[in-house]
Amino acid sequence: MVSGSADYEYLLSLRAVRERCFRVQEAAVRNKLNHFDIDPSKLQDMVQFVVSLIKRDYQDDTSKIPCHGRWRHFDVGGRPRIQTLIQSWENLGVDALEQTRRVLDLFVVAVLLDIDPRGWVYQEKTTNRTYKRREGIAVAVLDMYMAGVFSMNPHQPHRVDSEALSNLTMDILLTGFQTKVLVGLQDRLELLKNLACVLRDRPDYFGGEEGHVPRPGNMMDYLLSHPTTIKTKKGPLIHLETLWPVVLEIGEMWTIQQEKSKGGTVGLGDVWECPALAGGGDQFVAFHKLSQWLVYSLIEPMEKLLGAIIEGTEQLTPLPDYSNGGLLIDTGFITLRKSDYDRGIxxxxxxxxxxxxPKVEVAPMFEMxxxxxxxxxxxxxAYLDLVAERVRSVMKLNKKTLSLTQLIEGGTTSAGKELAEISRPNTQESPIVIMVIFPSKTPCNDPYIDRKYLFLA
Structure with missing residues (x-):
């Protein structure tokens, strides 16, 4: 059990993510893990593979590598949808601050709806082109946003407000996604409903100026008016520590107020017990993946539209998504032990x-x-942090010329996806499948009848 307000405050911090994950890495070095074996000789192979992809795709010009964020998914098919939308607002005389609010509105909803459905296809309304998976979800969310699905004001459709989120139904979302069923969508609808409550309950973060409706983009007003924010010639200098608690209000809504939450630890969110840390203090490891994904996604429009400087981004960590996690397994750097592999199968x-x-390309499956x-x-x-350091060393770069967000986008994520395509060509999925439990409408004695599969995305 977590005890003490200081422990809670620590486990909610970004510092806890890196420190606790490196405690697990240290256990790996000492061969004290419970479920994986490590082959240190494969680390350099992994580094060289990432380096080769960066050189292949960007010809050693790392300035061309975009940052990691939801914006990339909107540009699928080579169409700069977000930039085109921003330009349309600018042509109508919308100032840079309101443009930023609108993009933040859109990106918050797009991140919270960021599922990775298999076998689902979306047809874009303006082009009739079809897109799938996370990119298709992004385009669908953009179409819904443009149609005013997330706004209660028909004269201001390009916003996300608490009232519209409260009125959202599964039928509305399924219609927007052009389907009758979408695995994982019910959970995401609950996230949006909770977001509506947070927007109303935290007017200090999301209320904006007097008379404004509560919306995610109003966080920009809070950040600009915060006493730690400094005005510079380039733009506002905003401390990550100022943004982080705002994002936690949105990103850690996975935490349901019940003892066994499918989203983590009550009151802490994406924080889990790790028995491999037994004997070295408490066993909790923090990840805060969704919150960090929000930060990665939200700071980009702040920087591009307002010239904002976000101080402290070095505290962010690599994200344990399926591409990054798959990279470690598919290179042979880590191997699941046989007893766990058999249990997962x-x-x-x-x-x-x-x-x-699914009944093809069998892979071990576990609950989150x-x-x-x-x-x-x-x-x-932890290990992708070390890979980042070694990649920079090999390429003779530093954190300014190859940031972690660039390395994730242009290196480790691409490497993980390419290895998945080679290792599992039919599904191109993760080497480990994450199973989530959805509540059943009827009682059932079979513990598996309420379960669906969800890949770690």
């Missing part, structure tokens, strides 16, 4: 008996709270 086969579940997954995520976060 059994989970997969039981799950495959359910209607609509399983210690296997906690170790895997921690190793991903």
């Amino acid at each position: 059994q989970n997969y086969h039981l799950n495959s008996l359910l209607p609509g579940q 709270s399983d210690p296997v997954v906690v170790e895997w995520r921690a190793l991903t976060t």
Whole structure:
């Protein structure tokens, strides 16, 4: 159990993410992990693979590597949709601050709806082109945003407000996504409903100026007026420590007020027990993946539209998503131990008996709270930090010329995806499958009947 307000404050911090994940990495060095074996000789192979992809895709010009964020998904098909939208606002006389609010509105909803559906395809309304997976979700969200689905004011459709979010239904979202069913969408609808409550309950963060409706983009007003924010000639200098608690209000809504939350630890969010840390203080490891994904996504429009400087971004960590986590496994750097592999395969086969579940390219399957997954995520976060250092060393670069956000976008994520395509060509999925539990409408004695699969994304 977590005890003491100081422990809670620490585990909610970014500092805890890196420190606790490196404690798991240190256990790996001492061969004290419970579920994975490490082959240190493969680390340099992983580094060289990432370096080769950066050189291939960017010809050694790392200034061309974009930052990691939701913006990239909107540009699918080579169409600069967000920049085109911003230009249209500018042509109508919308000032830079309101443009930023609007993009933040859109990006918050796009991150909270950032699922990675298999077999689903979306047809873009303006081009009739089809897109799938996370990029398709982004385009669909943009179309809904443009149509005013997230705004209660028909005269101001390009915004996200608390009242519209409160009135959202599954039917509205399914219609927007052009489908009758989408695995994981019910959870995301709950996130948006909770966001509506947070917007109303935290007027200090999201109320904006007097008379404004509560909306995510109003966080910009809070940040600009904060006493720690400094006005510079280039733009406002905003401390990450000022943005972080605002984002936690949005990103850690996975924490349901019940003892066994599918989203982490009550009151802390994406924080989990890791038995490999037994004997070295408490066993909790923090990730705050969704909150960090929000930060990565939100600071880009702040920088581009307002010239903002976000101080302290070096505190952010690599994200333990399926591409990054898969990179460690598919290079042979970490290997799941046989007993856990067999248990995961059994989970997969039981799950495959359910209607609509995958039956090809069998992979070990575990719930998010399983210690296997906690170790895997921690190793991903820590070792990709070390990969980043070695990649910079090989390429003779520093953190300014190759930032962590660029390395994730142009290096580790691309490497993980390419290895997945080679290793699992039919599905191109993660080497470990994450299973989440959805509540059943009817009682059932079979513990697997309420389960669906969800890849760590």
